Amino acid sequence: MEHAFPLPVPARGRMIYIDPPLWPAHNTVFSHLVSDTSLAELHGFAAAAGIDARAFDLDHYDVPVRRYPELVARGAVEVDGGTLVRLLIRSGLRIKARERSASLVHPLLARWEALVPGANGLGAELLNRWGEPHRRYHDRRHLLAVLEAAEQLSEGPPPRTVLLAAWFHDAVYRGAPEDEECSAELAGKLLPEAGSPEAEIREVQRLVRLTAGHRPEPGDTAGMLLCDADLSVLGRSPEAYRRYLADVRREYAHVNDADFAAGRRRVVEQLLEANPLFSSPAARNRWEEQARRNLRSELERPRPAREPQD
Template structure:
């Protein structure tokens, strides 16, 4: 069933309603497409629709409910996305982490969070930043060293889907951390670690590089539904590519990851994530084989050079 709440949420000089399904996202997407609602209006578990569409959507079959009922229905359905999965909800907790890491540099932390919150990002956003920071803390034995955490903050600070994203991120780290008074040896270590994430191939004697790369790849081991959302988010980051172009490249990336023996460099990551990551990648590749031109979980050499 499709539900809609009254248009009471202000933005962009109008007010918006929320359109949800209590059955499946497929049902929601199908209803929205039939109603001519652009996919860009989809926000993880609902569509934002302007007030002028409200009566039309009700006429098309959306059931009118109040906002509280709509949220309860969404929660009960299991489709509700938690706050930590919403990039906009993470500014305060991430800024708190930043201030503990580099006190007295709140503006620099805010600048980085603005970068991680750029509107074209759908996977490489603040959610990914928080996930990498938490994975680093999980994998490192004791408090992680500051250069490692700073590298996590900067590793996708520049993200355009271009071959030199990591190089630009490393250069940005050098410039901004120098202004913040971080010692040169630390800055060089941060730059080195950021560049290691380009190929996810850290040296055997580089524990910080191994942990950062494993943290960056931890998404591969998510539960199947969460993995599917990650793949869909990556596809949305490369919506300028057509399906066939995106799919062929993603297959190359997935095959490349499966060819790694092992995928993860640290023992802790291998124990936790190796098996589920391989299952997810193999399932994605099998699905792509059944739908080679349009599989939503596909990503180009450009589009999916990295997960």
């Protein structure tokens, strides 16, 4: 859409901004709607305008061209795309590329190729699974975080079996108790195609199954490494931990608030009962103290109403 008037340069303040509808998708073009103040302000504006909550994408709403004039009439300030990005960065609300699942396909595929040369097809299949639309926490960002955490905890390169298990540990994810077992079975089905020997496959399956309870036996170095890497999110900064909680809530959007709160409380209490929470000294030194603060804070925090869903 072309404009017959110049786009204004915004002043600082509590405003909602929109860029021109130039981004093609679904047989139309889209604008981005953002706030320079808070996501709460953005969600409030979107709800009042009747924008589907599923149009929210981490730090903005995608809105089709047909809604553009109405949203401007409602008070959204027109800016060019570059100005909109700068406003997001200045506000601190901009989500970096590594926090966007879709941006991680090529970096993760490069990691897979280094781990299993010549099996790009299998790597692409796994990345497609990790990119399924119902995932909000257990997505490619989580896969990368587990791989990086395993590297941080290892004195040298992590064992190949641990890295393979990281790739498979949530390859099947439906939020069901049998997910880990199904993921282990998937490893048994697909790894022969990559030339993995039988002993390696059995070890990968064993490690994947351990992530169901995160309780490796003493002396199980590989199991401790994978389980601690999987739980490393608990030791993030308070802000990052809040984002993790929001993502988990979105994964369980089909569960009502009361049931979700009760189930989440049981999970947190079980985690706090574990002493220690992390199995290895390296993980305890890195994350134990912060993880316990985050978990206790979650129990003490009033449970908010469900946030808008993507």
